Amino acid sequence: MQTTQDNTSASVLERRIDMTIPLAEIEKDVEQRLKQAARTIKMPGFRPGKVPLKLVAQQYGPQTRNEAIGAAVEKLFGDVVRQQNLRIAGYPRFEPKSGDGGEDQSKIEFSAIFEVYPEIVLGDVSGCEIERVMHVISEAEVDKTIEVLRKQRITYSRAERAAADGDRLVIDFTGRREGEVFPGGQGADFPVLLGSGQMLADFEAALIGMSAGETKTFDLTFPADYKAEDIAGQTVQFEVTLKAVEGPLLPELDAGFAKSLGIADGDLDKMRSEVRANLEREMNQRLRDRVKHQVMEALLTVNPIEIPKALVELESRQMAEAAQQQLRERGLLGKDTAADPKWFTEKAERRVKLGLLLAELVKVNQLNAKMEQIRAVIDDFAQTYEDPAEVVRWYYSQPERLAEAEALVLENNVVDWVLANAKAVDKEIGFDELMGNGA
Numbered sequence: 001m002q003t004t005q006d007n008t009s010a011s012v013l014e015r016r017i018d019m020t021i022p023l024a025e026i027e028k029d030v031e032q033r034l035k036q037a038a039r040t041i042k043m044p045g046f047r048p049g050k051v052p053l054k055l056v057a058q059q060y061g062p063q064t065r066n067e068a069i070g071a072a073v074e075k076l077f078g079d080v081v082r083q084q085n086l087r088i089a090g091y092p093r094f095e096p097k098s099g100d101g102g103e104d105q106s107k108i109e110f111s112a113i114f115e116v117y118p119e120i121v122l123g124d125v126s127g128c129e130i131e132r133v134m135h136v137i138s139e140a141e142v143d144k145t146i147e148v149l150r151k152q153r154i155t156y157s158r159a160e161r162a163a164a165d166g167d168r169l170v171i172d173f174t175g176r177r178e179g180e181v182f183p184g185g186q187g188a189d190f191p192v193l194l195g196s197g198q199m200l201a202d203f204e205a206a207l208i209g210m211s212a213g214e215t216k217t218f219d220l221t222f223p224a225d226y227k228a229e230d231i232a233g234q235t236v237q238f239e240v241t242l243k244a245v246e247g248p249l250l251p252e253l254d255a256g257f258a259k260s261l262g263i264a265d266g267d268l269d270k271m272r273s274e275v276r277a278n279l280e281r282e283m284n285q286r287l288r289d290r291v292k293h294q295v296m297e298a299l300l301t302v303n304p305i306e307i308p309k310a311l312v313e314l315e316s317r318q319m320a321e322a323a324q325q326q327l328r329e330r331g332l333l334g335k336d337t338a339a340d341p342k343w344f345t346e347k348a349e350r351r352v353k354l355g356l357l358l359a360e361l362v363k364v365n366q367l368n369a370k371m372e373q374i375r376a377v378i379d380d381f382a383q384t385y386e387d388p389a390e391v392v393r394w395y396y397s398q399p400e401r402l403a404e405a406e407a408l409v410l411e412n413n414v415v416d417w418v419l420a421n422a423k424a425v426d427k428e429i430g431f432d433e434l435m436g437n438g439a
Helices: 023-038 053-084 139-152 201-207 255-260 268-302 309-329 341-365 371-382 388-397 399-421 431-435
Strands: 002-006 014-022 088-096 107-116 129-134 155-158 168-177 180-193 215-221 235-249 423-428
Touching: 014 023, 014 053, 023 053, 023 107, 053 088, 053 107, 088 309, 107 309, 129 268, 129 399, 139 268, 180 235, 201 215, 201 235, 255 268, 268 341, 268 399, 268 431, 309 341, 341 399, 371 388, 371 399, 388 399
Parallel strands: 129 423
Antiparallel strands: 002 014, 014 107, 088 107, 155 235, 168 180, 168 235, 215 235
16 A cells, blocks of 8 residues: 655645555455355355355445445555544545546555644734723612512503503504505504503504593504515504503512512512622623633634634534524424525634634643532532532533533633733723623
8 A cells, every 4th residue: 555645735734645555455355355244145045154255246246345445445544644643624535546547457546635633833912902801799780680670570450540651551453554454454452561662662652641441543654664565664544442551560679579589588688699699690701701702812813723624614514503403493494494504604713713722722731621610610500590409410410511511611711821921901891881781
């Protein structure tokens, strides 16, 4: 067996190795395989193991020859990989060598085309500036969060008054365009929450001030970009009958409210401490995510590397399959519709680059995850559940979940290392900005 290597590809990671296998070796292996098979092959008119080798070769020769060639190619390629200490990315592609028609019939010539992992020389992060954002939860922010929790638990009761913003109404309505009811223009016992944006603003505005039992007729012009194209930009007439007005009732800040949040004895101080703890846990996660994003961007900036296309294609396919599964579970994608891996190429490239860089950083700087670090991550996650101990047991009984926790620790170790070696600048961030509550 002979090999020659050609590294003239446009990609610095692609390799082509030309290989030669003497046909005599293939024929010898085919003969051995057929003899082995003949011991168990059954044919009509012959006892098991007594089928003539010539008949076995006639029936099974082509298949056996393909198996022998495949085995020889695989073995030769494996030997070359080990001898040259190559790190193969993805799977090789084997092609027969093309010639001028006068090929040597005593040998099989082919080429293996494949990619290798890049040699990574880590860049210097000392010149990178990372904003280490921070925030301390105040009592006012705890109060604000409790109010949000109260609003999430609003109930409604019948109100004998005119409709106002924030009320829940029950209406019958009929919409007509040029005197004819248009598709989707009718509804009975239809609930409307004023101020929620559920209906067009002009429609909700027309309901404010109405009382139960009242009927009102008004014109309404749909926006030009309205989702129903047949009525977009057109003026229609609505007739609305208000059947009920229900006013909002905020739950009292009492033991019952505390129990609704999982505080068994209804103690308000315990409730407040629990709200603060949950708020701090979420805040700390968001702070870490912001810093982590900056760290990853810095690593990509100082480490421009070429990555194997095979790894990007594999990652893209996996991302597409995951997205496809999620969309189908939510009923947003039909059974016969598939997510295109090309949609995820850019994100896949980023993931592959970061995966290679983080692995190299961990190896070079000995940032491996310690068992106590993994346990700390699992304990922290388990605190968000009613039975933390059961969650911890579940993690340690599921190797794939334990691997996820280890991967998170490795990321955290890399982030800490970059912060220690880059220009970390502390910056206070506002609560609303951090939590994404808008202006």
